[in-house]
Amino acid sequence: MNGKKISSYKQKKLKAQETPCHCCGIPAPFCWRCRCGFAMCQDCMDENFWGVTCNGITWDCPDCGAQNGFGNQ
Numbered sequence: 636m637n638g639k640k641i642s643s644y645k646q647k648k649l650k651a652q653e654t655p656c657h658c659c660g661i662p663a664p665f666c667w668r669c670r671c672g673f674a675m676c677q678d679c680m681d682e683n684f685w686g687v688t689c690n691g692i693t694w695d696c697p698d699c700g701a702q703n704g705f706g707n708q
């Protein structure tokens with residue numbers, strides 16, 4: 636009976652973590668995030684890849700211009 640309680644709690648938590656993408660507005664379970672709060676879903680990142688990165692290692696936030704790494708998420 637404990638397992639049931641934990642799994643429903645986990646589902647609720649996962650759903651709350653979905654962030655609306657700032658480009659397409661669709662909530663995605665995974666978003667690239669900047670410290671300013673900007674979030675971009677994987678689809679938009681794929682589409683705009685060479686618009687936000689020049690080396691494939693870091694991406695520039697279109698909102699605040701900060702550099703974010705691809706590796707640490």
Ligand SMILES: [Zn+2]
Pocket residue numbers: 656657658659660661675676677678679680
């Ligand atoms: Zn998007």
Ligand SMILES: [Zn+2]
Pocket residue numbers: 669670671672673696697698699700701
């Ligand atoms: Zn930013």
